[in-house]
Amino acid sequence: MSDHYTRVLSRPEFIALMAALMALNALAIDVMLPALPYMGEALGVSSENERQFVISAYMIGMGVAQLAFGPLTDRFGRRGPLLAGMGIYIVAALTAIFAPSFGALIALRVIQGMGAASVRVISTAVIRDRYEGRAMAEVMSLVFMVFMAIPIIAPGIGQVILLIGDWHNIFIFMGLLASAFWLWTFIRLPETLPVAERRPLSFKSVYDGFVIVCTNRVAFSYGLAGTFLFGALFGFISSSQQIYVDIYGLGVYFPVAFAAMAGLMGVSSFTNSKIVRRFGMRRLSHGAMLTFTGFSAIWVAFALTGFLPLWLFFSLLAIIMFSFGWSASNMNSLSMEPLGAVAGTAAAVFGFIQTVGGALIGGYIGQLFNGTTIPVAAGYLSMGILALLCILVAEKGKLFGVGDYRTHSDDAAAAAVSAH
Template sequence: MDQRSTTTPAQPISIPRWEFIALAAALMATNALAIDIMLPALQQMGDSLGVESENHRQYVISAYFGGMALALLPYGPISDRFGRRGPLLFGLGVYVAAAFAAAFAPNFETLLVLRFIQGAGAASTRVIAISMVRDRYAGRQMAEIMSLVFMVFMVIPVIAPALGQAIMIFSEWHMIFLCMAIVALVITIWAAMRMPETLAQSERRPLTFASIGQAFRMVVTTRISLCYTLASTLVFGALFGFINSAQQVYVGIYGVGVWFPVIFAAIALMMSLSSFLNSRLVVRVGMRRLSHGAVIGLTIVATIWLTLSLVGELPLWLFIGLFALIMFQFGWIGSNFNSLAMEPLGRMAGTASSVQAFFQTFGGAVVGVIIGQAFDGTTTPLAAGYAGLGLLAIVLVLIAERGRLFQPQHEQHTAAH
């Protein structure tokens, strides 16, 4: 294992720690914005573009994930060779242009193509934001920073559906894409003006097939990295499945109408709260203890949900209660699993982040499509997805840790300097 805390930055961080965290979160939040702001508009969008099947309307989200997944792989090696800033700003530019063009899409097919391109641009933020954090921090310090990033990042699912609902009240679905483009443009300008390069010239890797292949092999043959990557892929696949069918669940099954964004935001707040608690606890308690307990807890609650759903549809209050408990676990799983997966791979943070993000996004999107398309007017397919995938994630964690759970295993405590 590479025991170095981090690489030496190309230039000193010239912005405060809080701004570095906020900007990294904003970069990652462009992805949440591209998904969550659209949820209230899926029905009108489908009606406007002649999409009769409610399940087929989910492809607006799936196309975005597909474009992101395929573009994730090149961004890592490119950012390891040329630095973080250039590829990041290029991807953001693609995202903004595609979002703006989508507002004028004449048909559903064109919209899906533009969403695919938008996802390809967004892949830069998914890979490079995490790489920038890994350039600066390691071990529990990285987990702490990632928890704070996720906490700020989770503000978007809180406000985005409400923003989308407000746009739908005063305008139509086209304006959602214009709003998305404007917000992303502001973040792009902020990053261009304030985010420094974090990868030193001495740490850049040559962009050759041999060097890329060597890095990829290390990622997929490092047991801890691979198993935690696959475990997070399964857990996030369950989340993607819910996102795909969230509008159908809340509006179709429970008939919450305009209250959909409020309920969605309340659930997202649980994730934000747990991410904040993780940032406060992870240095003292450790990544493994928190994340292992969380994935077990998620699986238990999902199994209870599945059992009850087989008897009959849950009342809204019980569904929200159980699902809130599940989403609370995500704050202790996502950032910690990512940090554990990245920990052995500090020398190739960009390539490692892109490979892991590819697995998580592509695999999660495929799993999410399967769960979303299985929607049958009940929450049973969702419950089965969470319970089954949670159980498989536990198995992968056991493989990663050689059968031992909750053991610290010399997690690093120091930040980079």
């Protein structure tokens, strides 16, 4: 990276900016949770499960649009597509204030998610532009830690906004905050993709980029494992208001319980950033996935017996969420590591798979809510097993290895860029 880049944006500010951009996605999801009943009442939606579409519509819009932003950012650089996408996010959020029906609100949430796709793809690509290997995993963990501050406070912010106004003000808040981040990005973030390393925006180039990503066994398997993890998480998020309020009767204390879980994930990510250089991404993520799956099985067993008081539910979920923090950031880094030459396309492919796949899986789990935690617990267990199977495919049946990041697909990616 150039001296200009290093001088303009220090490492702490770089991490803070990337975390702020990624946090826009968490904000657009979690700040909505306390308002779902009020939105449904105002727009004539009585079904609690149907109200969850406010969440899943955003996720689907974000997931699909990532496939476009990946090739665009590899062709035109990082800054332009990022600023354009954030602009779409802002306009959609502010327009949602005037949504005349639930259908119109869902459509605007899809558009807002499409704008947010730029943040999801390009933030990851920018991090990969600047860092690689365990250094990238360290930065990813720190970004994820700051990013998790939003789920800690977002439901509480939503609750406070509802105390002083109606649900429309939540969209005003999102639009204004995103505008501030847009200005920060415009002023402080320089271009990180040199012109010489950009890929042409032709069908063949885009197709070749997708082939490079999808044929890298290690990268694609870890990306798919992340999909299953996020599917489990989105299933819990979709049902969290019903679990904490309807099952355990926490009422207005629901944001506090939600924040505690998000806080544990933040602590987990911070811990990971301190030890990943010593122990490596594979060892930490593999151990965390075994813990995630094992305690999910214990949760299922207790849920099926009917003995799951709040203290036990909370204790099991705390261990699972802590494990998620170690797994997610490391596996995200492992999926991106071999594909630096096509970082934008790689971020788009994995972002699409994880967002759309996670939203569909999580939405399905959420729709299964039946007044108990059994559907969510079973979702965590089944997704943990599938993620472990993906890891075994990536590592040829071996766990806790060190790994060799330089793969045939990485050579192909570099050759493809050189050819153009």
